[in-house]
Amino acid sequence: MARSTPERNAIRSLVWLLVIIVGLIAANGASVLFNNGQWTPKLALDLEGGTQIILAPQLASGDQVDQEQLEQAVAIIRQRVDAGGVSEAEINTQGGENIVVAIPGVPDPATIERIQSSAKLEFRPVLLADLASNQILDDPEATDEDSADGDATDEAATDDEAAEGETAEPTPSASPTDASDPAWITEELQREFDTFECSSLDVVGANVAPVDEPLVTCEAEGSIKYILGPVEVEGEAIANARSGLIASSRGVTTNEFGVFIDFNDEGTAQFREVTERLVGLTGIRNQFAIVLDGRVISAPRTISAITDGSPQISGNFTQESAQVLADQLKFGALPLGFEVQSSENITATLGLSQLQSGIIAGLIGIALVIGYALIQYRALGGVIIASLVIAGIVTYLIITFLSNQQGYRLSLAGVAGLIISIGVIADSFIVYFERIRDELRDGRRLDGAVEAGWKRAFRTILISDVINFIAAAVLFVLAVGNVRGFAFTLGITTIVDLVIVALFTHPMMQLLGRTRFFGDGHPLSGLDPKALGAVYRGRAQFRQPQSVPAVKRASSSREAQRRQTIAERKAAEARGEGEDAR
Amino acid sequence: MSMLTRVGNDLYTGARSFDFVGKRVVWYSIGAAVLILAIAFTALRGGFVFGIEFRGGSEFRVTGSSAAIEGTAAATSIAVDAVDEVVTGANPRVSIVGSDSVRVQTEQLTPGETDELRAALADAYGVTQADVASSFIGATWGADITRQALLALVVFLLFASVVMALYFRTWKMALAAIVALFHDLIITTGVYGVLGLEITPAAVIGFLTILGYSLYDTVVVFDKVRENTSEDGVESRRTFAQSVNLAVNQTLVRSINTSVVAVLPTAAILFIGSLLLGAGTLRDIALALFIGTLVGTYSSIFLAAPLYVHLRENEPEVKKQGSRHKAARPESGAVR
Numbered sequence: 001m002a003r004s005t006p007e008r009n010a011i012r013s014l015v016w017l018l019v020i021i022v023g024l025i026a027a028n029g030a031s032v033l034f035n036n037g038q039w040t041p042k043l044a045l046d047l048e049g050g051t052q053i054i055l056a057p058q059l060a061s062g063d064q065v066d067q068e069q070l071e072q073a074v075a076i077i078r079q080r081v082d083a084g085g086v087s088e089a090e091i092n093t094q095g096g097e098n099i100v101v102a103i104p105g106v107p108d109p110a111t112i113e114r115i116q117s118s119a120k121l122e123f124r125p126v127l128l129a130d131l132a133s134n135q136i137l138d139d140p141e142a143t144d145e146d147s148a149d150g151d152a153t154d155e156a157a158t159d160d161e162a163a164e165g166e167t168a169e170p171t172p173s174a175s176p177t178d179a180s181d182p183a184w185i186t187e188e189l190q191r192e193f194d195t196f197e198c199s200s201l202d203v204v205g206a207n208v209a210p211v212d213e214p215l216v217t218c219e220a221e222g223s224i225k226y227i228l229g230p231v232e233v234e235g236e237a238i239a240n241a242r243s244g245l246i247a248s249s250r251g252v253t254t255n256e257f258g259v260f261i262d263f264n265d266e267g268t269a270q271f272r273e274v275t276e277r278l279v280g281l282t283g284i285r286n287q288f289a290i291v292l293d294g295r296v297i298s299a300p301r302t303i304s305a306i307t308d309g310s311p312q313i314s315g316n317f318t319q320e321s322a323q324v325l326a327d328q329l330k331f332g333a334l335p336l337g338f339e340v341q342s343s344e345n346i347t348a349t350l351g352l353s354q355l356q357s358g359i360i361a362g363l364i365g366i367a368l369v370i371g372y373a374l375i376q377y378r379a380l381g382g383v384i385i386a387s388l389v390i391a392g393i394v395t396y397l398i399i400t401f402l403s404n405q406q407g408y409r410l411s412l413a414g415v416a417g418l419i420i421s422i423g424v425i426a427d428s429f430i431v432y433f434e435r436i437r438d439e440l441r442d443g444r445r446l447d448g449a450v451e452a453g454w455k456r457a458f459r460t461i462l463i464s465d466v467i468n469f470i471a472a473a474v475l476f477v478l479a480v481g482n483v484r485g486f487a488f489t490l491g492i493t494t495i496v497d498l499v500i501v502a503l504f505t506h507p508m509m510q511l512l513g514r515t516r517f518f519g520d521g522h523p524l525s526g527l528d529p530k531a532l533g534a535v536y537r538g539r540a541q542f543r544q545p546q547s548v549p550a551v552k553r554a555s556s557s558r559e560a561q562r563r564q565t566i567a568e569r570k571a572a573e574a575r576g577e578g579e580d581a582r
Numbered sequence: 583m584s585m586l587t588r589v590g591n592d593l594y595t596g597a598r599s600f601d602f603v604g605k606r607v608v609w610y611s612i613g614a615a616v617l618i619l620a621i622a623f624t625a626l627r628g629g630f631v632f633g634i635e636f637r638g639g640s641e642f643r644v645t646g647s648s649a650a651i652e653g654t655a656a657a658t659s660i661a662v663d664a665v666d667e668v669v670t671g672a673n674p675r676v677s678i679v680g681s682d683s684v685r686v687q688t689e690q691l692t693p694g695e696t697d698e699l700r701a702a703l704a705d706a707y708g709v710t711q712a713d714v715a716s717s718f719i720g721a722t723w724g725a726d727i728t729r730q731a732l733l734a735l736v737v738f739l740l741f742a743s744v745v746m747a748l749y750f751r752t753w754k755m756a757l758a759a760i761v762a763l764f765h766d767l768i769i770t771t772g773v774y775g776v777l778g779l780e781i782t783p784a785a786v787i788g789f790l791t792i793l794g795y796s797l798y799d800t801v802v803v804f805d806k807v808r809e810n811t812s813e814d815g816v817e818s819r820r821t822f823a824q825s826v827n828l829a830v831n832q833t834l835v836r837s838i839n840t841s842v843v844a845v846l847p848t849a850a851i852l853f854i855g856s857l858l859l860g861a862g863t864l865r866d867i868a869l870a871l872f873i874g875t876l877v878g879t880y881s882s883i884f885l886a887a888p889l890y891v892h893l894r895e896n897e898p899e900v901k902k903q904g905s906r907h908k909a910a911r912p913e914s915g916a917v918r
Binding site for chain 1: 587590591594595730731733734737738741742745746749783784786787790791793794795797798801802805806809832833835836839840842843844845846847848849850851853854855863864867868871875
């Protein structure tokens with residue numbers, strides 16, 4: 001038997017839906033097999049319990065942290081944490097001086113490191129450098145980390161000069177004239193430097209010295225120790241930092257990675273001053289150190305004075321290490337250093353009870369919607385139930401997939417979004433079914449009504465879903481914390497809604513419209529033309545005249561009047577005119 | 583067939599019709615009155631009550647207390663006594679969270695006061711100090727979320743207005759829908775203000791979701807309005823207002839059905855949230871949405887559609903419509 005076009009289309013749509021579902025299952029299965037994925041979505045802090053980290057600012061003695069600085073710090077830390085995916089980290093200030101970072105689950109060391117390293121970034125001139133005492137003098141690996149050749153303006157180098165342990169002549173009696181003046185190195189400082197152990201940095205935490213005094217510190221790896229002059233440029237002066245391939249003087253891109261810094265106006269002026277002075281100096285004092293959290297993350301040589309505020313740092317960077325340095329420069333531009341004061345795991349008892357309540361609420365919600373659908377739409381309610389089930393499966397698979405791939409975590413607000421979306425999804429079916437009923441009322445046969453109703457209903461469903469999706473997308477992009485998880489599930493279910501109504505509900509109606517039960521309008525089908533008051537039943541069958549109550553007859557005659565042909569209407573008007581004339 | 587279906591039939595054919603557009607002055611007045619009441623009562627109460635996330639403050643959570651099971655009143659008096667012992671004027675708020683936890687929120691306390699109060703609460707509820715968790719909340723979180731929420735509101739309105747204006751090919755529908763949206767938003771927040779309910783970040787999520795739902799509902803009604811009014815041109819027997827009214831009547835059953843279906847899950851969350859969890863994310867989101875959904879349905883039918891007619895009916899094209907049988911009559915007479 002040759003199949004009709006709607007039937008073929010319907011089957012094709014259902015096959016597509018099956019392909020999508022199988023594809024999602026396969027993708028999830030793949031991440032379970034190969035990527036440590038799970039078949040269930042990961043849960044957020046409020047459902048699973050999690051880790052709360054309290055950060056205390058590291059201040060030079062006597063300094064006070066103000067609210068503005070804290071807020072800036074919160075914003076920057078949030079940016080860093082969010083950079084690791086949608087993790088719904090909540091970052092608050094606490095007690096006017098601490099910052100609390102709440103991370104769902106147990107964060108990996110990299111995340112903690114990233115939060116912790118939010119710190120004070122400063123540029124200091126190098127006064128003195130030496131190998132750390134626990135280093136062997138001729139260890140090349142330890143020394144040439146940042147050194148490089150090439151025609152870059154700045155060149156990181158801590159090699160020969162450092163290895164020689166070149167000592168600027170200390171002149172303790174004179175007061176220093178500029179930041180590079182060796183006069184900063186007092187005997188006391190020299191002694192501190194000589195006995196300084198790089199390993200002690202790990203114990204102490206952030207190493208802080210007042211901005212106008214010299215600092216004794218080590219390179220991040222702990223292989224070289226430095227005496228650095230007072231701060232010349234603060235981290236806040238960095239407007240942006242990025243990594244990329246260095247272009248040669250002829251503008252040809254080389255294969256070498258570098259880090260590009262953009263200073264703001266103030267920073268440009270300060271940095272010009274520094275580089276103009278340093279470029280004239282020789283040896284170790286030609287270098288300046290970029291200090292993050294009291295540690296030297298890079299100590300490039302000054303090749304020329306940077307007047308435009310946009311230096312570039314070259315060296316033996318890999319793409320990755322260049323990116324790390326650029327991120328450190330960009331996000332490290334915090335006005336404060338921080339130390340983890342406590343890191344506490346929150347138990348999941350309350351989270352579990354919230355999750356259970358959410359699930360119970362969801363089940364009750366679904367049951368209510370199904371009950372209402374069955375009362376209102378009889379057998380059609382079955383289509384709503386089936387559609388909701390399919391929508392539920394697809395949504396679950398998508399969320400699990402995103403949880404595995406993107407680190408998305410389902411929060412209580414997200415669960416609320418899911419429950420609320422039950423209503424939104426069921427709405428689409430109602431819009432569609434009501435349109436079909438309207439078409440039946442106009443006297444179409446069911447298969448025609450399904451096609452005509454679909455065309456009109458889909459427009460409505462599309463525009464309303466677009467509006468809903470805009471709401472979800474705007475919230476997701478602009479809002480913070482909890483709101484995002486909610487907007488996320490709402491947005492996903494809006495898309496799922498469109499997919500299900502197009503690839504499942506409509507094809508099902510097309511197929512069901514061919515069955516005798518629905519096609520002939522069985523009273524329980526929810527599509528009984530008689531009950532819908534249709535005049536014309538199709539196949540040239542007209543409804544038998546029935547005795548109707550007077551009120552109904554009056555209304556019917558009004559309706560008949562409305563549906564007059566042009567000829568009838570003209571005749572009526574003519575009669576009316578005749579009356580006027582009398 | 584259910585009664586609603588029969589009503590639906592009559593509404594569709596026009597056999598039965600509610601005069602939504604004609605009585606618009608009544609609906610406008612009701613809307614305005616409710617808005618004024620919402621704002622006035624909120625103002626009289628001294629503005630909104632903000633949650634601890636907005637105020638900043640100290641929060642204590644006592645778990646495993648038998649007092650929590652006995653009920654809010656008992657738990658509250660214990661907590662208030664304990665707080666008063668330690669510090670005066672701390673303005674404690676007590677609520678039951680989950681099945682056996684008590685949450686006590688106070689003004690921001692000094693570390694010393696916090697320790698004292700922890701001990702006092704542990705004593706009062708008969709639990710160990712380890713069962714009393716304490717925390718401060720700085721006011722930045724709330725300020726952050728408020729600023730971002732307002733930004734989201736503005737951006738959403740811009741986007742949604744443009745999309746609607748393009749889709750319906752008239753900015754007047756977009757305007758009517760946005761006015762209805764503000765009506766919904768103000769009334770919903772007004773309910774919070776009038777009842778003195780705490781505005782938490784979760785409630786703000788609820789308010790923001792109303793944005794989507796309110797427009798969603800209006801758009802479905804307007805889509806039918808657009809369809810009906812675009813079908814009849816100057817030739818139509820119906821006036822523009824009558825066409826719109828018929829459209830609203832024809833979608834009435836759908837409006838009722840979709841609203842019921844949207845409210846049911848929200849009501850489920852509200853019920854479960856209040857019953858099992860007490861104050862918390864679920865209840866706050868659901869309450870805002872519950873009110874917003876109902877108000878949103880009302881405003882789509884009673885405000886947005888009449889307002890749209892109001893905006894359009896003075897257009898010359900629209901004015902002509904429906905006047906055919908009056909104007910055409912002498913002409914047809916002359917021909918005959």
